[in-house]
Amino acid sequence: MAEKESGLRGVVAGRSELSSVDGEVGRLTYRGMDIGDLAAETSFEEVAYLLWEDKLPTRVQFNDLEQQINESRAIPGPVLDALASLPKGTIPMDALRTAVSMLGSFDPDQGDDSLEASRRKAVRLLAQTPNVVAQVGRMLDGRDPVDPPDGSIASTFLQTFFGEAASAEAIQALDVLLVLQADHEFNASTFAARSIASTLTDMHSAITGAIGSLRGPLHGGANQAVMEMLLTVKSEDQAEEWVLDRLGRRELIMGFGHAVYKTADPRATVLREMARDLAHSSGHPEWFNVSQVIESVMLREKNLNSNVDFYAATVYASLGIPPQLFTPIFTASRMSGWTAHVLEQQANNRIIRPRAEYVGHTDREFVPVDQRG
Numbered sequence: 188m189a190e191k192e193s194g195l196r197g198v199v200a201g202r203s204e205l206s207s208v209d210g211e212v213g214r215l216t217y218r219g220m221d222i223g224d225l226a227a228e229t230s231f232e233e234v235a236y237l238l239w240e241d242k243l244p245t246r247v248q249f250n251d252l253e254q255q256i257n258e259s260r261a262i263p264g265p266v267l268d269a270l271a272s273l274p275k276g277t278i279p280m281d282a283l284r285t286a287v288s289m290l291g292s293f294d295p296d297q298g299d300d301s302l303e304a305s306r307r308k309a310v311r312l313l314a315q316t317p318n319v320v321a322q323v324g325r326m327l328d329g330r331d332p333v334d335p336p337d338g339s340i341a342s343t344f345l346q347t348f349f350g351e352a353a354s355a356e357a358i359q360a361l362d363v364l365l366v367l368q369a370d371h372e373f374n375a376s377t378f379a380a381r382s383i384a385s386t387l388t389d390m391h392s393a394i395t396g397a398i399g400s401l402r403g404p405l406h407g408g409a410n411q412a413v414m415e416m417l418l419t420v421k422s423e424d425q426a427e428e429w430v431l432d433r434l435g436r437r438e439l440i441m442g443f444g445h446a447v448y449k450t451a452d453p454r455a456t457v458l459r460e461m462a463r464d465l466a467h468s469s470g471h472p473e474w475f476n477v478s479q480v481i482e483s484v485m486l487r488e489k490n491l492n493s494n495v496d497f498y499a500a501t502v503y504a505s506l507g508i509p510p511q512l513f514t515p516i517f518t519a520s521r522m523s524g525w526t527a528h529v530l531e532q533q534a535n536n537r538i539i540r541p542r543a544e545y546v547g548h549t550d551r552e553f554v555p556v557d558q559r560g
Contacts, residue, residue, distance in 0.1 A: 196446060200378065200541070205238055205527050206370040210447040215454065217370060218242075226457050231340055231365035232256065235313055235523035238370055239306070239530065252310070257337040259314035262286070262322065263293040267332050270323060279323050279515045280402040284395055286319045287312070291391025300389050302533050308390040309526035313340070317519040321347035324512050341365060344519070349507065356468070357506050360461055361516075364502055367454040367495060368517055370524025372447070376400035376407070380525045384532040385539040397525045398518055404441075407514040407521075412441040413500035414510045416481075417474050426480035434488060442497030443485045451492045458498035465505035474501045 207216045215222040218237050225234055229243065236244040236252055244252060266289045270282055291297060294311060296304040321344050322332045335347045341362040345353035353361075371377070380397035384390075401407035420429050433440055445452055466475035478493075478501055485491045503513045 194446070200373055201381070201539070203372065203528070203531060204241065205524065205531060206372050208372045208447045210445070210449050213448055213450040213453050213456075215371070222367065222453055223457060226363050226366050229366065231362050231369070231520070231523070234366050234369050235527075238523055238527035239309060253339075255310050256314040256340065259311040260318045260335050260343070262315060262318055262332075263290070266290060266293065266319075267322065270319075271326060278402075279320070279327065279511050280398065280408075280518070282323045283316070283319055283515050283518060284398045284402070286323075287316065287391060287398060288395045290315060290319075291389060291395075294391065297389075300387065302530065305390045305526075305530055305533055309530060312390070312394060312526055313522050316522045317344040317516070318347065320344065320512060320515040320519055323515065324348050324509070327509075327511065340519070344516070345506070348512075356465075360465055360502055360506060363457065363461065364499060364516075365520040367457060368499070368520035370521070370527065374406070374446075375403075376521065377525060377528050381528050381532045382539045384529040385536055387533075387536065390526065390529055393529045394522070394525055397521075401514065401518055401521065407517045409441045409494075409496040410500045410503065410513040410517065411510045413497055414504055414513065416441060417477055417500065417504075420477050420481070422473060423476040423480045426477045427484050430481055430484045431488070440481070440485060442493055442500070443482075443489070443491040445492075445494045448492065448494070452494045454495040455493045455498055458495065458502060459493075462498040462501040462505070466501050469505040469507075471505060474504060 205218065207219075208214075217225060217234060218241055220237070225237075229237075232252055233243055233249065236242075236248065266286055269289060270286055273282055273285070290312070294308055296307055317340050318335050321335070325332060325348065330350075333347060333350070335343050337343070338346070339358065339362065342353060342358045345357055345361060373381075376397040379400040380393045383393040383396045404412055420426050430440060462478065463475045466472050478498065482493050482497070485493070499517075500510075500513065503516065504510070508516065
């Protein structure tokens with residue numbers, strides 16, 4: 188198979204009305220609306236509604252969605268007990284994957300895989316996932332689970348995890364991050380969700396598979412790797428030499444390049460300014476300063492632009508969120524897009540069954556076991 192075809196790069200695998208990525212000009216839209224406008228003007232809940240319903244909600248519709256989310260946040264006791272029983276050192280994404288799978292068994296619409304039931308499941312997953320992430324984070328710190336307050340998804344997550352109300356600046360920053368990471372066409376995890384959904388299985392099965400895909404370091408796990416890099420480099424004086432040394436050894440520098448964008452990632456453009464402001468206000472300007480040097484070297488040496496993961500790491504860290512929760516929060520955001528894709532697949536379904544180009548041996552003869560050398 189030709190190199191350009193590896194990883195299905197450039198292969199159109201289906202049609203969708205949800206999001207569009209123009210890699211040539213660096214533009215991302217949700218339902219035809221520019222990501223920059225959405226990040227500046229809307230809330231994450233509005234974006235979820237947009238992805239599900241193909242329109243932004245009216246005030247009445249928004250209030251109704253907000254009420255549904257507030258009423259759906261609770262995590263069943265047996266699921267919390269299961270999370271508490273996981274071995275010490277369990278990766279948070281593994282805990283989240285386990286929880287989402289279990290939530291399917293406790294869902295009020297369990298066993299009903301109709302499109303309307305899946306819509307209700309989508310709302311519950313959007314509400315429960317950030318709560319699971321917050322509770323898992325608390326358990327990692329040796330703290331007991333707590334009941335989440337009512338409020339926006341961003342504010343509720345921060346208050347549940349930290350145990351106190353967050354500042355308006357922190358809530359706004361997390362809300363923008365959630366908007367920026369909500370959907371991104373047929374990435375690996377989304378395609379996994381749609382492939383699973385195409386078998387007409389249930390919503391939770393499709394989402395559990397998507398979480399397993401996002402867990403990988405070449406997908407959602409990249410943001411945690413970026414933060415580990417920033418903590419290793421520490422100062423901008425060391426940054427250029429550090430990057431050049433890694434490049435000389437052909438090591439991967441996380442947070443750069445993209446399978447689709449040939450120019451700047453528009454999500455990174457939004458996050459860059461936010462990362463600068465938050466890094467300074469949090470007392471860690473070195474995170475942004477080091478990022479700037481690394482970004483400059485990568486553009487000069489490899490002609491690679493930063494992607495959404497690069498500056499997302501500084502934003503998360505500046506909010507006080509530990510690196511092991513970066514990808515789980517990414518999951519909470521992408522839950523809006525995944526569920527929308529599952530709903531879209533269900534509404535006009537045909538099982539996804541691609542072919543493979545066989546490149547193995549041909550015309551081999553069978554040899555009995557006792558005659559094999």
